[in-house]
Ligand code: C2E
């Protein structure tokens with residue numbers, strides 16, 4: 001209606017907005033130039049194999065926005081706004097570029113890289129250039145297959161038309177691993193899951209959080225069983241305590257991401273967790289008997 005009347009109607013409408021709506025508008029405007037002003041950065045959170053000596057097997061890239069006046073704005077606040085005002089596309093391209101740059105930096109500095117997972121919004125599937133951009137960026141940084149992962153929530157996949165399945169296959173053919181994020185919070189059913197070329201389920205942290213309840217344990221157990229029967233990997237999000245890790249490991253989920261193992265951290269700090277290239281995985285590799 002505002003659009004049809006044109007002119008000053010927008011301003012009148014804005015004046016009538018409540019505080020929450022004003023804040024969202026202001027945040028969206030502040031976000032406009034955030035990339036150019038260098039206010040966005042990626043933090044990396046470790047993903048580990050849960051064993052006596054937890055082993056680093058990957059990481060998730062998480063956006064951080066530091067605004068000079070607004071201070072730190074959490075992604076749960078600004079990502080939904082970026083998804084509505086159309087900025088998410090440019091932001092996602094930047095995240096892709098940055099993740100590849102970080103990975104290539106590790107390789108070029110003689111560190112043993114681990115795969116990096118980035119988060120993808122539903123809108124990205126609708127962007128015709130996305131696949132080409134991914135291919136070009138991976139090529140430019142010489143990222144080998146299996147080193148870049150994309151996380152999508154269940155709901156963002158289900159909302160999509162059949163054609164995204166083709167796109168997902170094309171991404172897979174480029175060597176991208178696809179993971180379903182926040183698994184269990186959407187509307188999954190086995191009947192649709194098996195159709196998607198997904199390689200990993202990420203158990204939502206709300207369930208991991210409830211491992212101290214019977215319901216929580218039942219849901220976590222069911223998700224692990226589902227992943228296993230679909231031959232997918234499974235990782236638990238939000239592991240904060242030893243008891244959670246123990247329950248998960250004894251029920252067949254051996255991968256985890258959570259404060260218990262490491263918080264999201266600046267890239268420089270994360271680099272300290274990587275091994276120098278060529279370091280054997282076992283700290284003291286014993287020569288095999290009969291060899292030499
Ligand atoms: P997500 O993808 O599910 O990421 C995991 C979130 O859980 C992160 O929050 C992480 O800091 C938090 N987390 C990890 N371990 C623990 C734990 O043990 N306890 C608790 N309480 N929290 C834990 P963060 O970084 O605030 O990100 C929130 C969400 O924002 C992400 O959820 C994701 O949906 C979105 N997001 C972040 N970066 C991006 C991005 O580059 N693109 C898009 N589209 N979304 C992003």
Ligand code: MG
Nearest residue numbers: 060119151181
């Ligand atoms: Mg994620």
Ligand code: MG
Nearest residue numbers: 181182202237
């Ligand atoms: Mg998640």
Ligand code: MG
Nearest residue numbers: 076153181182
């Ligand atoms: Mg989430």
